[in-house]
Amino acid sequence: MTRQRAEYPLDYSKGPNDRQEESAMDQVKDAAETLAELVVRAPDLAEGQYNYACALARLGDAPGALDHLRAALRLDGDLAAHARQDEDLKSLRGSAAFEQLTGSAK
Numbered sequence: 602m603t604r605q606r607a608e609y610p611l612d613y614s615k616g617p618n619d620r621q622e623e624s625a626m627d628q629v630k631d632a633a634e635t636l637a638e639l640v641v642r643a644p645d646l647a648e649g650q651y652n653y654a655c656a657l658a659r660l661g662d663a664p665g666a667l668d669h670l671r672a673a674l675r676l677d678g679d680l681a682a683h684a685r686q687d688e689d690l691k692s693l694r695g696s697a698a699f700e701q702l703t704g705s706a707k
Contacts (some may be wrong), residue, residue, distance in 0.1 A: 612705045629656055636649060639653070644672070647677035655689035657669060658690050658691075659701065667696075668685060674703075684703045
């Protein structure tokens, strides 16, 4: 019986939580790539724009996330209420642009 070699070198200096976090971020990156294709093919699909904004926000691309959130809200203004509560967009909360877009400015 031959052993399969790991596709990537294993890093034993990282704990299980670090590896899980990396895996989650890899999934977000994969989703962002798919959603990028979707918004090019279907730019008028509010949910595609919104989900791409969420993925970009999770990846730390605030300007890109705000651009796609703006596009989503232009297509479906009802998404603003959801955006104010969405954990995927928490990195944007508190920014003037996010507050203005979602109507949550105080």
